[in-house]
Amino acid sequence: MAKQEQSATEAVAPLLRVIPLGGLGEIGKNMLVLESGENLLIIDAGLMFPTSEMHGIDIVIPDGTYVIDRLEQVRGVVLTHGHEDHIGALPYFVEQGLRAPVYATALTQGLLEVKLREQKLLGEADLHVITADDVIELGPFTVEFFHTTHSFPDSVGVSVTTPAGRIIHTSDYRFDPTPVDGRPTEEQKLRKWGDEGVLLLLADSTNAERRGSTDSEATVETMLEEVMSQAEGRILLATFASNLGRVQQVINVARRHGRRLGVIGRSMVNNVRIAIKLGYLDIAEDELLTAGEMESLPGNQVVIVATGSQGEPTSAMVRMSMGDHRQLALREGDTVVLSATPIPGNEELFNRTVDNLFRQGANVLYHELGNVHVSGHGGQDDYIRMLDLTRPRYFVPVHGEYRHLVLHARLAERWGLPKDRIFVIEDGETLEFGGFAGDSEMTARRGEKLEAGHVYVDGLGVGDIGNVVLRDRKQLSQEGFIVCIIAVDEYDGEIIYGPEIISRGFVYMREQEDLIRRAQEAVSKVVKKKAPTAVLENKIKDALGNFAAREIGRRPMVLPLVIEV
Amino acid sequence: MAKQEQSATEAVAPLLRVIPLGGLGEIGKNMLVLESGENLLIIDAGLMFPTSEMHGIDIVIPDGTYVIDRLEQVRGVVLTHGHEDHIGALPYFVEQGLRAPVYATALTQGLLEVKLREQKLLGEADLHVITADDVIELGPFTVEFFHTTHSFPDSVGVSVTTPAGRIIHTSDYRFDPTPVDGRPTEEQKLRKWGDEGVLLLLADSTNAERRGSTDSEATVETMLEEVMSQAEGRILLATFASNLGRVQQVINVARRHGRRLGVIGRSMVNNVRIAIKLGYLDIAEDELLTAGEMESLPGNQVVIVATGSQGEPTSAMVRMSMGDHRQLALREGDTVVLSATPIPGNEELFNRTVDNLFRQGANVLYHELGNVHVSGHGGQDDYIRMLDLTRPRYFVPVHGEYRHLVLHARLAERWGLPKDRIFVIEDGETLEFGGFAGDSEMTARRGEKLEAGHVYVDGLGVGDIGNVVLRDRKQLSQEGFIVCIIAVDEYDGEIIYGPEIISRGFVYMREQEDLIRRAQEAVSKVVKKKAPTAVLENKIKDALGNFAAREIGRRPMVLPLVIEV
Numbered sequence A, B: 001m002a003k004q005e006q007s008a009t010e011a012v013a014p015l016l017r018v019i020p021l022g023g024l025g026e027i028g029k030n031m032l033v034l035e036s037g038e039n040l041l042i043i044d045a046g047l048m049f050p051t052s053e054m055h056g057i058d059i060v061i062p063d064g065t066y067v068i069d070r071l072e073q074v075r076g077v078v079l080t081h082g083h084e085d086h087i088g089a090l091p092y093f094v095e096q097g098l099r100a101p102v103y104a105t106a107l108t109q110g111l112l113e114v115k116l117r118e119q120k121l122l123g124e125a126d127l128h129v130i131t132a133d134d135v136i137e138l139g140p141f142t143v144e145f146f147h148t149t150h151s152f153p154d155s156v157g158v159s160v161t162t163p164a165g166r167i168i169h170t171s172d173y174r175f176d177p178t179p180v181d182g183r184p185t186e187e188q189k190l191r192k193w194g195d196e197g198v199l200l201l202l203a204d205s206t207n208a209e210r211r212g213s214t215d216s217e218a219t220v221e222t223m224l225e226e227v228m229s230q231a232e233g234r235i236l237l238a239t240f241a242s243n244l245g246r247v248q249q250v251i252n253v254a255r256r257h258g259r260r261l262g263v264i265g266r267s268m269v270n271n272v273r274i275a276i277k278l279g280y281l282d283i284a285e286d287e288l289l290t291a292g293e294m295e296s297l298p299g300n301q302v303v304i305v306a307t308g309s310q311g312e313p314t315s316a317m318v319r320m321s322m323g324d325h326r327q328l329a330l331r332e333g334d335t336v337v338l339s340a341t342p343i344p345g346n347e348e349l350f351n352r353t354v355d356n357l358f359r360q361g362a363n364v365l366y367h368e369l370g371n372v373h374v375s376g377h378g379g380q381d382d383y384i385r386m387l388d389l390t391r392p393r394y395f396v397p398v399h400g401e402y403r404h405l406v407l408h409a410r411l412a413e414r415w416g417l418p419k420d421r422i423f424v425i426e427d428g429e430t431l432e433f434g435g436f437a438g439d440s441e442m443t444a445r446r447g448e449k450l451e452a453g454h455v456y457v458d459g460l461g462v463g464d465i466g467n468v469v470l471r472d473r474k475q476l477s478q479e480g481f482i483v484c485i486i487a488v489d490e491y492d493g494e495i496i497y498g499p500e501i502i503s504r505g506f507v508y509m510r511e512q513e514d515l516i517r518r519a520q521e522a523v524s525k526v527v528k529k530k531a532p533t534a535v536l537e538n539k540i541k542d543a544l545g546n547f548a549a550r551e552i553g554r555r556p557m558v559l560p561l562v563i564e565v
Helices: A001-010 A092-096 A106-118 A185-198 A218-230 A244-256 A266-277 A291-296 A316-321 A347-359 A380-390 A402-415 A467-479 A513-526 A533-552 B004-013 B091-097 B106-118 B185-195 B217-229 B244-255 B266-277 B291-296 B314-320 B346-359 B381-388 B402-415 B467-481 B512-527 B533-552
Strands: A015-023 A032-034 A039-043 A059-062 A074-078 A101-105 A125-129 A135-138 A141-148 A155-160 A163-168 A200-204 A235-238 A260-264 A302-306 A333-340 A363-365 A391-396 A429-435 A443-449 A454-456 A481-488 A495-504 A559-563 B017-024 B031-036 B037-042 B058-060 B075-076 B101-104 B126-130 B135-138 B141-148 B153-162 B165-169 B198-204 B235-238 B262-263 B300-308 B333-339 B363-367 B393-396 B427-435 B441-448 B454-458 B481-487 B495-504 B557-564
Touching: A001 A059, A001 B037, A001 B217, A015 B266, A039 A101, A039 A141, A039 A155, A039 B427, A059 A141, A074 A135, A074 A141, A092 A106, A101 A106, A101 B481, A106 A125, A106 A266, A106 B217, A135 B091, A141 A185, A141 B346, A185 A200, A200 A380, A200 A429, A218 A333, A218 B244, A244 A266, A244 A302, A260 A291, A291 A302, A291 A316, A302 B262, A333 A347, A347 A363, A347 A467, A347 B402, A380 A391, A380 A402, A380 B031, A391 A402, A391 B533, A402 A559, A402 B346, A429 B004, A443 B346, A467 A559, A467 B427, A467 B495, A481 A513, A481 A533, A481 B106, A481 B481, A481 B495, A481 B557, A495 A513, A495 B467, A495 B481, A495 B557, A513 A533, A533 A559, A533 B198, A533 B266, A559 B141, A559 B481, B017 B165, B037 B141, B037 B153, B058 B244, B058 B427, B075 B135, B075 B141, B106 B126, B106 B266, B141 B165, B141 B185, B141 B198, B165 B185, B165 B393, B185 B198, B185 B381, B198 B427, B217 B244, B217 B333, B244 B266, B244 B300, B262 B266, B262 B291, B266 B300, B346 B363, B381 B393, B381 B402, B393 B402, B481 B512, B495 B512, B512 B533
Parallel strands: A039 A074, A074 A101, A101 A125, A163 A200, A200 A391, A235 A302, A235 A333, A260 A302, A333 A363, A481 A559, B037 B075, B075 B101, B101 B126, B165 B198, B198 B393, B235 B300, B235 B333, B262 B300, B333 B363, B481 B557
Antiparallel strands: A015 A032, A015 A429, A032 A039, A059 A454, A135 A141, A141 A155, A155 A163, A429 A443, A481 A495, B017 B031, B017 B427, B031 B037, B058 B454, B135 B141, B141 B153, B153 B165, B427 B441, B481 B495
């Protein structure tokens, strides 16, 4: 009986599949695919910055095999805003042949163009600028947008009307009654869609740990007011280059205090220029201070925005904290505001930067000392409000590490959604929607699990590095290596050269000549007798491994090489 | 005139030198030396856990060259409490020949004995147990103690009467009206010493960023009460193995709720045993649950304390979060409390552990969700109170990264100390006290700066690893290496073997045979002509470096080896 039901269920093809390729169970590289029949819609294609275990990796992009195998089925790509974790992987998909139209608001499009141009792919992409009031038909999908408040101007969330019903994907958002751009998240659209019926809500979980709501951006303005009235010298404020809302706040307050704006840090300069050009910043390019003016004007007429709010090693602020920035030197009396909260994993770099800024004599304000930053993501109260507005039938928490998804799911349950309408899924775990119950009601079920891992980008290599290389890098980072070479006569098998030892990261070779000599002796002892190359190599490996462990308690990677000449 | 004054000043020998060897400008490896004539007094000798840049390093100890060179002048060592960052380096000094008497309270001594025994040094050390009411004469120093509230039972701060006057060193402390052990920090002693006159206060700066005071330990008890009343299954609480106060709290609350205590994790089991033996925990060893009972008893009768509150990879809690602990498996319905705040740098490991515990089906409580932990260090209000009690003539903030020292110094200035009586100094920067002003008043001046860096311990090697090896390990971790070998005929210089390439961490050799072949070709091209070995090696290095950069955008370490056979 149960069996019969099950096969009846399986016979019904889904009307819609939800395929998360990134951002569920892990922060970053956000990418969601909706599939209906042979039609795919992609929402965002972001990158992730490597965790500390991903040695030497530059960036991480989603494993998009499922999409790459079906490029001709992609009806469109929608980008919700211009942060790296939402657009950074798109050039790699274009490189793989993605030619479907890409829709985004103007500033997002502007930043994407820079990326595509850098990778010489601008001519390959089919870019379209939209506004939050546009409606786009893409195959079976009708895509609408709602403006959201986030730390990127002109961000949008997405509503997709699919054959199974309406899906709302919030992307990154918050509710803020007093946003910098004066345009709050469009609640009226959300409420209207909620009235009409929402099949599935996919909602941002980044701050699921935060009770209440996030402070208004206006609190940062209050902080800026205070700092600008009190500081007698220059003010330097570090923030993400993409946080152009913060830059606008600085401009607003600076005007009231007779301070003029300087910009340093390559990506900040680029972004500010694009934003000015596209009308996203209320300042003219020729109003900006030159490097000379930043040094020569009286300190109380200067405010500078810079990169480096996370302590990124090559950023302007970090170079200044070390006293080796090309253009600008900090001086006693400068006030530095690090307008950010360190991302988990960045605390060491962040704290060291604060220490070094203090060592330079600057007065430093950072998150532990005041309201220097507010998150662009809402807290639990925002989540409840989103549920209130949209009243979805099903709910999937997205954009979060696993604990955030669980906490957001619990919140939705407390809000009133039955537990079986909430799915905590991770990247690659699909959901299917269709009339599986046999009546007209749409229901959801878990679908097959796809491969959806990391694709590592290291230099020019995309995807060639996997766990083997990373494991080697980890061992090398902790223990170093020993290569041991001997040459044997190809005719009589006598050792005619070596053992020669090359080693790095194991001991300081120059000061450990005696240790190295004894290591050579340990090898010599075990390779006295003639033997096949492979046997000799194994003996060398064991001898050196044991020697290193016994003599100095380390486990270097040992690579023997026996050559026959 | 000014010059004359100066030389007059320099002629006066200091009566006391304060020599910080660790813990000032950097958290951990706390070690302070007081010097008067040819007499040294050491307060604490701790270790530091490596930062993420110290690849492969096990622990870091202070550079104690100044002490090692003057071992016969050491009159005594005082240990304030048994945390690793206060006692962990002592065995290394004993190994170097330190035989002066070591004074500590019983539990600190007990933990130190374990360390010394492990390193086969117990017979070499001259250990003495003291209580907070003892007075010790050590050469020109009279050492007294005051009990402090800290996350280690029976912690003390130190007063040292020196020829220059009284020095108070708080070590780690907080004020707490309701401490777990019922013994608050001894304010009456501090006030009395303050009345008598304090030349110098050296005070803990760990929480200098925290406004107000730290919550009482009693708030953790409230949390434990709540969790134990609500949880229907087992409760597992992770904390530092040395936080025996927390363990006692668990015992207290568990008794009221009919739960029995289990202990897992090697260091936790060891510490609990020692603490029971020395009377620091109010429980008998045979009351503890066996591993079998932790599994078989009804969940609501079980509470388990475990190591792993920081997400330490080999700890009991982390193994359980991965489902591979030897003794215990988590199950649905278990409640896990991570009773700690992640130390900066540990957030990634910590967060991953929380995620994995949720994946195991446990309900997880951690610092973002409630009052699971309070710091053993006071906040700014405690600092003010310490100044109120001791009213020192001079002030040096200790135990903190640079920003903490600066913030604590500012606080002391706001409290009322003149700026020139406050010294922000870092490890190795000495202070001298004497009658430099020519009258009877003791004054302070900066003395010479000593070497006081890191000594890295890696395996059995103490101090052999320096920046060269660490730089190599860093490069290896990010780029890997290529070793390229060719053999040339020692008579005619013809290449008779190679180029052979060995590489790890650069590309996945098995899947990149073509790339490796082309790398060999690139080498072959540049070594066609006979040349001296060094010339050939340089050519190989350049050729492979350029090849890797051009072909795959990476910069591996390239090590050429030309052998003559």
